[in-house]
Ligand code: C2E
Ligand code: MG
């Protein structure tokens with residue numbers, strides 16, 4: 001009897017695996033053509049400073065408008081891009097497009113903020129990476145002082161030697177680095193201190209239970225203190241409510257990002273949204289609509 005159950009579980013498991021493999025293979029085929037077909041695009045999500053209330057950065061988030069599957073977020077296909085090596089072409093395209101839009105935004109709206117760009121650790125395996133990035137800055141006219149690269153803890157630790165080797169020259173250009181999804185990976189405190197990492201972004205997972213669980217609040221509190229003790233800026237990701245926002249302000253969090261404050265927008269909508277956008281404007285707006 002037990003054997004039968006095992007057998008059927010096994011069949012179910014392999015069918016599911018087959019489906020996964022086929023799905024991945026078909027996405028892989030499509031991804032090879034996605035750039036040429038102009039199916040990839042970026043959305044930008046504002047990051048606010050608590051102190052000034054202003055938008056201090058935009059995070060570029062990759063999207064794929066797939067002809068059959070609709071709009072896919074980066075986490076649906078970045079690992080495929082990494083495994084196939086497509087991450088290099090796609091990665092440089094992301095950096096270039098984000099730099100171009102940064103320049104356009106300055107020109108069209110007079111807005112000068114930082115551009116935060118997510119990188120896979122894999123991208124550092126290209127020997128010419130630092131040079132390529134420098135070329136993109138030169139060709140687009142983007143000022144490296146306004147570029148921040150976001151790396152997840154996991155990505156950083158996976159490839160620590162190579163990544164740290166490239167971080168130095170990039171930071172000499174003026175680029176800053178943020179450690180993404182902080183608290184979910186396993187970065188060593190030594191690396192946190194030794195590498196040129198300017199900011200820690202507390203993962204949105206911690207926000208989910210922030211107000212329900214004391215243990216979560218203690219963790220976030222400790223992460224904020226750790227960041228400050230190391231002289232780093234601390235950013236909360238995934239802020240979805242006014243009560244989370246208030247708690248984070250009280251705890252001394254420096255910067256915030258989340259649906260509650262502003263969703264990611266494509267460039268054309270961003271230009272309409274970003275003028276006059278500030279924390280106080282967002283809060284007034286929410287209070288207004290809550291009492292209406
Ligand atoms: P991430 O860098 O941690 O980006 C934050 C993610 O949280 C984004 O998901 C964003 O849309 C989402 N988010 C924003 N506000 C909220 C909120 O209030 N609540 C919640 N629950 N989520 C919120 P997205 O766009 O699906 O991106 C997923 C991940 O994919 C990113 O996580 C990043 O690691 C990766 N990624 C995105 N674009 C790129 C890229 O161009 N290159 C690479 N290598 N990775 C990318
Ligand atoms: Mg990020």
Ligand code: MG
Pocket residue numbers: 180181182201203204237
């Ligand atoms: Mg993150």
Ligand code: MG
Pocket residue numbers: 181
């Ligand atoms: Mg994430």
